[in-house]
Amino acid sequence: MSEEILEKKIKNKKEVESVTVRFAGDSGDGMQITGSQFTDTTAIFGNDLGTLPDFPAEIRAPIGTTYGVSGFQLQFSSKDIFTPGDEADVLIAMNPAALKVNIRDLKKGGTIIVNIDSFEKKNLELAGYEGTPLEDNSLDGYYVYKVHITKSTLEILKDLPLGTKTANKCKNFYALGLMYWLFDRPMEITLNWIKEKFAKSPDLVEANTRALHAGYNFGETAEMFGERYEVKPAEHFTQGLYRNIMGNEALSIGLICASYNTGLKMFLGSYPITPASDILHNLSKHKKYGIITFQAEDEIAAITSAIGAAFSGAIGVTTTSGPGMALKTEAMGLAVMTELPLVIIDIQRGGPSTGLPTKTEQADLLQAIYGRNGECPIPVIAACTPSDCFDIAYEAVRIAIKYMTPVIVLSDGYLANGSEPWLVKKYEDLPKIEVNFRTEVEGFAPYLRDENLARPWVKPGTPGLEHRIGGLEKQNITGNVNYEPENHELMVNLRAQKVKNIENDIPLLKIEGEQSGKLLVLGWGSTYGSITAAMENQKAKGNKVSHAHLRYLNPMPKNTEEVLKSFDKVLIPEMNMGQLSKIIRSEFLIDAIGLNKVKGSPFKAKEIEEKIEEILHGGK
Amino acid sequence: MSEEILEKKIKNKKEVESVTVRFAGDSGDGMQITGSQFTDTTAIFGNDLGTLPDFPAEIRAPIGTTYGVSGFQLQFSSKDIFTPGDEADVLIAMNPAALKVNIRDLKKGGTIIVNIDSFEKKNLELAGYEGTPLEDNSLDGYYVYKVHITKSTLEILKDLPLGTKTANKCKNFYALGLMYWLFDRPMEITLNWIKEKFAKSPDLVEANTRALHAGYNFGETAEMFGERYEVKPAEHFTQGLYRNIMGNEALSIGLICASYNTGLKMFLGSYPITPASDILHNLSKHKKYGIITFQAEDEIAAITSAIGAAFSGAIGVTTTSGPGMALKTEAMGLAVMTELPLVIIDIQRGGPSTGLPTKTEQADLLQAIYGRNGECPIPVIAACTPSDCFDIAYEAVRIAIKYMTPVIVLSDGYLANGSEPWLVKKYEDLPKIEVNFRTEVEGFAPYLRDENLARPWVKPGTPGLEHRIGGLEKQNITGNVNYEPENHELMVNLRAQKVKNIENDIPLLKIEGEQSGKLLVLGWGSTYGSITAAMENQKAKGNKVSHAHLRYLNPMPKNTEEVLKSFDKVLIPEMNMGQLSKIIRSEFLIDAIGLNKVKGSPFKAKEIEEKIEEILHGGK
Amino acid sequence: MTTDITDKIIYTAKDFASDQDIRWCPGCGDYSILAQVQRTLPSLGITKEKLVFIAGIGCSSRFPYYMDTYGFHTIHGRATAVASGVKIANPDLSVWITAGDGDLMSIGGNHFMHLLRRNLDVNLLMFNNRIYGLTKGQYSPTSERNKITKSSPVGSPEYPFNPTNLALGANGTFIARSMDRDPKHLQEMITRTAKHHGTSFLEILQNCNIYNDGAFFLYTEKETKEDNVVYLQHGKPLVYGKNKDKGIKLDGFHPVMVDLNDGVHSVNDLLIHDESSRELAFILSSFVDHAHLPMPVGVFLDIARDSYEETIAKQFEQVYEKGGKGDINDLLKGRSTWEIK
């Protein structure tokens, strides 16, 4: 929300281009539901948008504590946007702890709507406030609105046969109603959702419906808010059918589509871990598409069962996050040695060790590329937006099958739980993934190779092709156990060459902006949104800087060196200590400049811009 | 054995500088014993020497097959040598399979002594010969001696109450006796060994003693061998007490000495795996030095139990090889996060996956440095000769304790099983390893840091210092669980800086040869011997090339960049596809040239020399 | 397990509470377990600094943070292995492991069973809520077949473990069960757990009120409890029921429920509990396979066997007795040396 609009309270609607809202409250306050309802409504309304939930690591930490605060941020716009917004224009704080934790991400001069009912002694103390911030001067410079969200909700529900505890749980809909009024959104979508969700208890339908209306009406009737804001539908969208999509969901349906396309069974071997568990949940829900999900006893069983499934002719998939990835590395070697197709998905989170389970990070790249014993090359690809998770998953299956190789897919907590509008793909438009099981007995050998150096895939059950594979070094062609010096070196080279060959089969690296010049920003993974937002702003400022984004990390597109060398300087922003930088430096001997952030949260466009300007102008 | 000496058979002794002998036979033929007896005798005789055993992956593969062949190579010399020899001068082949497998490593014009009794149809077939190589022309250009090793052995034992099977087992001593005659070695050491070893069965003492003498006498009396060779004791040795030492043994006693020096308990958590198991065996044998060995149920329990031991105030050690290393990576993250001292030893073998368990390789370097989730820095050091394993192990303990960090030690199959003479260290000369457990209650916090950024080590049981640690991100100083953005970044940086600080505490990188120039050969780990041998030869040839060897891989010595940049070109020979090269390129943007060998066996000096000459003269 | 004890210092439960805020969901059964442990510890007479609490990952595994003792929150499934190292390297410590059903029986299953057979003198409390709490509600290896969870929307296809059977199969020496909502019994069982020399395995039925609420209400709530739970007591017959009118007798090796008021059966017919029989423990522990039998709580098995650390201590003693402590320079010299002059 551009600043001027908040400066004064004028009557009626005020049109603005983009707004960033953050909902924040206790884990039990339903902020994720509020956020996703606002998102759905806003998406269908036609805005472009980006979302970022922020969960605590605790399930339901004691009420009122700062570590129990759950948040949901959303930017929506009438123009093309790429992130959930650097800073919030509006913060809804359901309790003091939510205010405490989130105030640092609020724009100076922004708006705060607090649930005044929760600002009493106990909660203030739990949040670590001495006194109340609403009465000292700490919120000077913000517009603060104190709304009796709890009381008003309880009041309008008092004739319903609900306990106070249950009635209290409806207050998020009151807040949501108020926001719908403030940003002039329709309520149908949420009203329908309430009906469906609580179908089994009419009282809850009634209660939440009332709360939503009450919040809306409060905005309408109270004299409190001087004006409403209007964010017109975005016009840049190409024609077509849209939906809102989260990264993990996109990834799941990408996998299902690939399975469907190949006509093969898909077998997911997985052990729950944040933030990857939702893929397991999603795929388990989609039984009607024939997906087999196997909740393994640990990550090792997860990947090895998937390897077994691949051996028996299914698409083997395993999903995890950093610590689980570490546990799978020995088995990855087996998949490399036996040259079986397998998709390994790592939804990265803050590390090392258990680290920061609910925070995002990109620090598993080197592990993905190098983290195995012996010379053990595996293709690595990374999604760059929530919806790109669909394409990356689909592509992973294609590569795995075509090259008979495990493929590592990198995503992260930010992409996994973030969402954006997506032009729904038609299944018919998806590229065909070819599968050729070997059935011909004549001339068969398990380690024969086709033109891509892939070995034949044989389904056990095929008569005449009985053969044995395993983790000991294989003799070229026959696949027999072999320890001969020359054969080993040959096989090490063949395995490397096979992976390298994939570079002939992937798109060239595209440059956004000028094709050569002073500065290229090179990104990978989820920094895409922040970098793109930064580029737009830089363009507006007249600064010349280009952007390239690597979706293929191993092998890289063939023209990567050429692209990098077309620029005087290369800046690599990463949510780690410089892992892609290390690889780029080593591969191309380019003195890449790293911009590194290891704070468990995505880059703000501003942070990237500052670095760009520093490089371009030698300081900000 | 320089070639001329084998050209003609002259009576009496001929003095030569160096000889390389290879013993080869069935797994059951006792070749390892023969080799190590020859080694002990030769060491005590005063030669410099280097050894290289070569085991099959099978325990006792069926008799007579090529994959059941066990070998032992030894170079001994009157001058300073650094390897077990590129090629053998003399090959003892106990059966056709042994000849088949080993002929490729015999010098053109070399000597072959075969056990003619085993060259009958069945064995020839098992070895894959059509006909016998002794009668076609395939061995032209070699000196072939056909000795009735089996028959002669059985003959002289026939009056002893042994079965044929047992009597047959004595034939390796016959062969050894013959070699003792050929190279004019004393027999006492072996005679004593036989007495001790078979103390419980006098018949075996008698049998093996007879066999040894018989072999010796055969050389003396048969007209077959025209001459004997004499390799004079080496003169370059500094004065002092020497022993022969294998890498894994050196490593084990290095650990024990470190434990002894600190006065701390040492706890080894280990799961058997080739070629690391011998460390477990060695340490288990040395109970009288108070070492605790815990044979864990798997590699994960091995490392986590060692972490537990470190938490409770002991020196935690875990030993393994590649696949086991892969399994330990998650737990390494825990050691990094909790900043506990731990020594992690990886005796590398051929990979990927189960790979080539009994062959050597250096392909775990990138795994050691990068193979963990999140930003997870661990110091990595590597031994360069069998005896250096002692120093590296000792140094690992020092670093681990001083910096409160896990330390990775890299060795490999070649160092582990290879041996060399070693000037015995006096315990009193070893540097003191300081240990300071925190006991002071006043001002204590678990993540306080000293001048090296190390946190305090507290022994549970210390009153007043009760505290909790764990794998979630820690708050600076207090060590409480903390997910705050700035704290996380701070801690990631602190952990990195702590490891980096070690560079101030290690020797600078030394250059052997000219201090600057056209070409530097940069090595790490077990290539030390081959590179050094190559350097000697190059020096003799008048070629200008220098050598530097990295024992510290992370962090590297402070002057590494300076050293590398003092040369026009840097050549990095590695038994992998270029892993150190990758790091050097990335760290210093130097276009290092890789010489890569992935054949499960060490470099020959010749191979390195060819590359050096190619670089120096643009081709060989 | 046992450890040197003190009767000098007198603690109260509060002395064992750390300064960290407890972050479990309000109403979680873990609170009660924490309270009972803190209440029991003072009576054990172990000085605070000798106590070490070790856990893996899970809601329940946060336990060590809330204890003002030494503590280690390790990685998922590995608490038992870490604890093994702690105890072996320092046998003086009183080592406690707290683990969830997922942590201990899913990813940590291997270390669990090896710990039991090795019989280290440590105390292992398993918080069995039959669900993965921390990862927000997937089925665990102790979840009932057909259970609907996030990862099993049409029901879990797996048969669960019976934790006490598993512990028996793994050659455990102390096996017991209690419940979060029976504080008195839980305290008693914690005491027994602490007193046993060797690995003590205590399964605690624990309510996860967010993802598996009421899983054990049949056994813990007033109305149903007495008819569905039998309290095991060494040397006593198996009697239960609101009116103490039900009992269990053995028909060969088959346990059967009998009505003590049927005029046919009396207490004399009933099975007498014997904590020293592995076979009986298995029969009792298998009650859960038979729908009509009550859930046994109490000590199933308590037998004496050398602990691992005791065994190796003896080995060291024997080695020292035989050859004395090693001379470090002998070690450096090895088997054979030669002198260069």
Place this chain on the structure above:
Amino acid sequence: MTTDITDKIIYTAKDFASDQDIRWCPGCGDYSILAQVQRTLPSLGITKEKLVFIAGIGCSSRFPYYMDTYGFHTIHGRATAVASGVKIANPDLSVWITAGDGDLMSIGGNHFMHLLRRNLDVNLLMFNNRIYGLTKGQYSPTSERNKITKSSPVGSPEYPFNPTNLALGANGTFIARSMDRDPKHLQEMITRTAKHHGTSFLEILQNCNIYNDGAFFLYTEKETKEDNVVYLQHGKPLVYGKNKDKGIKLDGFHPVMVDLNDGVHSVNDLLIHDESSRELAFILSSFVDHAHLPMPVGVFLDIARDSYEETIAKQFEQVYEKGGKGDINDLLKGRSTWEIK
């Protein structure tokens, strides 16, 4: 386990031998196991291409290389997990796992016990030589306490697992034992293993003549065998001994050996074997804890329970019945969409 069978193709043992040279030590018990498997397979009527042999790492784990069927020599300890994926993804296959005691009970212990409770319809043969063969002789989780090996020069400090007890504790449905040196019995047990629907666990006592020679000679050699082994047969009393003059009766739940010639006892007093009782199986399987009792071989337990893959097949059916197969474009569209015109 069962699988569709054929009576068209008639195989001989030789048809199952691959072209690879066998690399076990001469005299190794593994040879006999290989031979008995190859001899038994023809009678099972499974077509060759449906057979898959899966192993981890160890001497015994080389087994698949020697079978002319599909085969997978995986990584150490993970054969059971790999096999789970193979079987679930392709339930038509006849899946066999061969594993060493180290591979299965040490590093692979976790997957082992989860396989048993899930009850996949696979056959699991454990070659128990009570030693790590391939790594040249360290003690294994089934090695006797105090055993001297390379890694335990003063004796192993660990109590071993009893594999059949462990399998019972893990909720297995078929548990049996046989011996490498009793080919006839071994063949019979392999057949039973194959016929059971669900996970079949067969422990095979196997002589490692290099690192643990004679470990089972008491049970396998003529002179001692009959007095030290009791063959379990369903519905039959437990009689054994050279002159069939010894028997086992139950005293409560305690097994006792009786002399059938003592004039007091007769066959009628003896325990009758019942393969359907988990409790009895545990009693029998625990004989090894009592020095005076013989080693039971045969089928301890054989009970029916849905297999994992059967259960999920039913789940799929129900889902399809209810809502049909999914429309892929519905999936792409998701819950709610909007049109931009």
